[in-house]
Amino acid sequence: MKVVLLISLVHLLLAISTPCTNANEPVRDTKGELVRPGTKYYVMSAIRGFYGGGVRRGPTYNANSGVCNSDYCCPYEVVQSLDDEDKGMPIILEGAVSKVDPITESTNLTVRFSIRNPLICNNTVWKVEKGEISFLSTNGNPSKADAWFQIKRNNEFSYKFVDSASNSPVGITLYNGERRLVLDTNEIFQAVFIKDTRDGINSII
Ligand SMILES: *[C@@H]1O[C@H](CO)[C@@H](O)[C@H](O)[C@H]1NC(C)=O
Ligand SMILES: *[C@@H]1O[C@H](CO)[C@@H](O)[C@H](O)[C@H]1NC(C)=O
Numbered sequence: 001m002k003v004v005l006l007i008s009l010v011h012l013l014l015a016i017s018t019p020c021t022n023a024n025e026p027v028r029d030t031k032g033e034l035v036r037p038g039t040k041y042y043v044m045s046a047i048r049g050f051y052g053g054g055v056r057r058g059p060t061y062n063a064n065s066g067v068c069n070s071d072y073c074c075p076y077e078v079v080q081s082l083d084d085e086d087k088g089m090p091i092i093l094e095g096a097v098s099k100v101d102p103i104t105e106s107t108n109l110t111v112r113f114s115i116r117n118p119l120i121c122n123n124t125v126w127k128v129e130k131g132e133i134s135f136l137s138t139n140g141n142p143s144k145a146d147a148w149f150q151i152k153r154n155n156e157f158s159y160k161f162v163d164s165a166s167n168s169p170v171g172i173t174l175y176n177g178e179r180r181l182v183l184d185t186n187e188i189f190q191a192v193f194i195k196d197t198r199d200g201i202n203s204i205i
Pocket of ligand 1: 119122123
């Protein structure tokens with residue numbers, strides 16, 4: 001009798017402690033398939049029809065004002081495309097500390113844009129630029145902790161990126177006409193992963 005009671009108690013505890021964020025739970029793409037390292041995925045908003053475009057390296061248009069004009073400076077912002085039909089630029093996930101396959105929740109990961117032959121602008125690794133507004137950039141070094149993110153379940157339909165160091169979720173803020181990824185708890189970026197099935201057709205900008 002005691003044994004039976006103990007077992008049901010364990011089951012009850014397990015049932016209670018298995019909600020949203022579950023470390024080591026595999027991350028899945030929109031088809032329900034395991035997300036794997038070294039594979040290209042588009043990161044898109046789970047909410048379509050309202051600025052639902054994918055994530056890419058920006059700027060998506062040239063503001064033509066600052067010192068860093070995209071004609072002579074590598075784009076380095078992580079932005080969500082304003083175009084709902086634009087899937088953005090594929091990303092590649094890897095375990096930051098050790099190899100992870102498949103990609104699991106609450107694991108330190110690096111995120112980089114997949115850009116073919118990045119001879120000139122090879123800055124592709126996501127990084128948290130700590131500041132009053134902590135924007136994400138593509139100037140990361142995969143061995144530094146400010147380039148480490150975790151993926152956690154946001155709700156039944158979406159995931160969120162979280163800065164490993166501060167545990168702050170990645171949100172989106174409208175800044176100078178761009179939808180930039182930023183550490184922000186107000187508007188969490190509700191992300192889904194769509195596998196890039198094309199082969200060899202990659203952005204070169
Ligand atoms: C990017 O290019 C620079 C200059 O050619 C080089 O020093 C650096 O190692 C490259 N970085 C990566 C990540 O390929
Ligand atoms: C993940 O990264 C954070 C921030 O650097 C660190 O505090 C934590 O210990 C890391 N976790 C693992 C499992 O490596």
